[in-house]
């Protein structure tokens with residue numbers, strides 16, 4: 582038996598482009614047969630829904646609302662909900678896992694770091710970086726940024742891509758640099774879940790189980806749009 586997880590998704594509470602609340606996202610993933618989700622809202626350097634001009638700690642509290650609402654609903658309905666975020670640099674997106682709200686509150690300096698310093702700092706603190714959709718080419722992205730020495734893994738399937746070449750190139754990149762791989766939907770709307778993510782043989786109990794599965798290359802299956810209604 583395989584267990585299904587969505588490691589890349591957004592909420593209305595924290596992402597400017599999020600269409601559904603954390604609770605709605607949790608409910609719909611459960612309804613579609615997922616065992617868990619990782620909430621990865623856009624951080625303040627991306628399409629954030631959090632007002633710019635508040636004190637740092639207040640911003641972090643607002644940023645975590647989507648996750649917290651998803652987690653509360655997930656606990657009620659039996660869906661695992663883990664925390665992460667999507668950190669942006671010049672149109673490139675770095676999914677960050679394994680660190681929490683307390684860590685974020687302590688480290689406002691991450692906003693001023695160079696992207697490779699940020700990635701190394703996250704790793705030093707026990708976190709893990711996945712380069713999301715590295716070959717996405719949409720008009721808001723002005724260049725392709727690759728930092729293979731500073732990321733832990735590559736998202737080689739992003740189910741929101743309409744052109745599969747973007748995924749094929751990400752796969753080539755990961756293979757070429759021998760980087761571990763994972764997949765994610767990048768869903769923003771509970772009414773339109775994109776149906777990607779991963780399957781593993783053992784249920785994930787913590788975010789570190791996910792990180793280990795990626796690092797050890799023990800993910801059983803990567804999915805692209807095939808979870809929906811199955």
Ligand SMILES: [Zn+2]
Nearest residue numbers: 591596598628
């Ligand atoms: Zn978005």
Ligand SMILES: [Zn+2]
Nearest residue numbers: 589590667767
């Ligand atoms: Zn995303």
